[in-house]
Amino acid sequence: MGILSRTSYVIRSKLNAILNRAEDPSETLDYSYEKMRDELQQVKRGIADLTTQKKRLEIQKRRLEENVEKHNEQAREAVRQDREDLARQALEKKQSKMEQIEQLETQIANLQDTQDNLVEKKDKLQSRIEEFRTKKETMKARYEAAEASSRVSEAMTGAGDEMADVSRAIERAEERTDEMEARAEAMDELEETGAFDDALSDKDSIDRELDAGRSSREVDTELETLKAELGKSSGSAEAASDSEATESETDADVETDTSVDDAAVEAELEELRNEDDA
Numbered sequence: 573m574g575i576l577s578r579t580s581y582v583i584r585s586k587l588n589a590i591l592n593r594a595e596d597p598s599e600t601l602d603y604s605y606e607k608m609r610d611e612l613q614q615v616k617r618g619i620a621d622l623t624t625q626k627k628r629l630e631i632q633k634r635r636l637e638e639n640v641e642k643h644n645e646q647a648r649e650a651v652r653q654d655r656e657d658l659a660r661q662a663l664e665k666k667q668s669k670m671e672q673i674e675q676l677e678t679q680i681a682n683l684q685d686t687q688d689n690l691v692e693k694k695d696k697l698q699s700r701i702e703e704f705r706t707k708k709e710t711m712k713a714r715y716e717a718a719e720a721s722s723r724v725s726e727a728m729t730g731a732g733d734e735m736a737d738v739s740r741a742i743e744r745a746e747e748r749t750d751e752m753e754a755r756a757e758a759m760d761e762l763e764e765t766g767a768f769d770d771a772l773s774d775k776d777s778i779d780r781e782l783d784a785g786r787s788s789r790e791v792d793t794e795l796e797t798l799k800a801e802l803g804k805s806s807g808s809a810e811a812a813s814d815s816e817a818t819e820s821e822t823d824a825d826v827e828t829d830t831s832v833d834d835a836a837v838e839a840e841l842e843e844l845r846n847e848d849d850a
Contacts, residue, residue, distance in 0.1 A: 597711065597712075597715045598712045598715055598716070601708040601711055601712055602708070602712075604704070604708075605701070605704060605705060605708050608697070608700070608701045608704060609701060611697065612694065612697050612698055612701055615690060615693065615694045615697060616694060618690060619687060619690045619691060619694060622683055622686055622687050622690065623687055625683060626680055626683040626684060626687065629676050629679055629680045629683065630676075630680060632676060633673055633676040633677065633680065636669045636672050636673045636676065637669075637673060639665070639666075639669045640666050640669045640670060640673070643662045643663065643665045643666035643669065644662075644666060646658070646659075646662035647659045647662040647663050647666070650662060
């Protein structure tokens with residue numbers, strides 16, 4: 573097989589496959605039915621034209637027959653007037669008209685046979701069309717029922733083209749949703765780690781580490797303060813006793829020191845008064 577033959581064969585195969593997929597049996601049956609009706613209509617028009625032609629010949633035949641009768645009267649009248657020459661002319665015309673009538677009768681008979689044949693074919697074609705119409709409607713009903721059943725089955729099993737498109741759309745939506753959820757979780761994680769703050773800050777890594785150290789020391793200091801406060805609360809009774817004892821000792825010392833100072837002052841004053849008296 574040559575290249576051109578193979579190419580032609582492949583093209584015809586592809587076109588045939590495309591046509592098979594695009595063909596709708598219901599439309600094909602309707603088209604065939606309409607074509608048959610068109611043919612029937614053409615046959616009817618042919619019969620009508622044939623009948624018209626036959627009627628014209630019959631009219632022409634009647635006129636010729638009228639002329640034949642006229643020529644007979646002319647011949648009789650010419651004989652009565654002893655005009656044999658005119659009688660001969662009338663009879664010659666009559667003979668010519670008779671020959672034409674015979675030809676017309678032959679043509680009319682042929683047209684009648686053709687008409688009868690066409691009418692018979694028309695009746696058969698019309699009968700076939702009626703049978704085809706019944707079969708067409710039955711086939712269309714079967715096809716539509718099978719198509720509906722196939723669609724229901726495809727919808728239930730998800731094997732149809734439309735259901736496949738829906739399944740792919742759902743898969744794409746799920747993939748897109750998963751991607752958006754993962755992106756949202758990633759954004760939250762980066763925000764918690766401070767990656768966005770670092771990206772927007774003008775500080776370098778050393779400044780960030782120093783800030784982190786200061787923050788850590790502040791936290792430690794605050795923790796120690798909290799520990800101290802908690803420790804003071806737990807030992808508040810002992811601290812109060814020690815404070816009272818210390819305050820008592822301090823008051824005693826103050827009183828002793830005061831009494832010693834007063835005695836010294838009185839002695840010095842007494843000496844001064846004695847000196848004055850002397």
